[in-house]
Amino acid sequence: QVQLVESGGGLVQAGGSLRLTCAASGRTFYSYIMGWFRQAPGKEREFVSTISWTGASTQYADSVKGRFSISRDNAKNTVYLQMNSLKPEDTAVYYCAASIMRNWGITEWYKYDYWGQGTQVTVSS
16 A cells, blocks of 8 residues: 655646656555546546556656656655646646556556545646
8 A cells, every 4th residue: 555645736837847746655666557647627537647667668648748757766755747848738636646557558547546635737828
């Protein structure tokens, strides 16, 4: 079991950047697949990015590919989401999640076992 806490959200202008941080508890953090999801008002929670246990493999939603970058530091029990060239449509609450599944390419929210409380990202036009 792990506990996740997101931070780094805020208000930025279109074209700006933010880096989100997810701090995790637990001695076996490295064994979890980690992911980022987001949810805008009136919309379903959607996949943003995921990273494998070792960080060797990553995957991104088409809407953010080329702009966002996920990484993890297992020694610090931390996963990051670097967001560049932000657009107003990126505005949402961003959630960090952890999965105990074997494969790294998990994009469905219901396949993740643990969630943070979310951090608000607002991009103005």
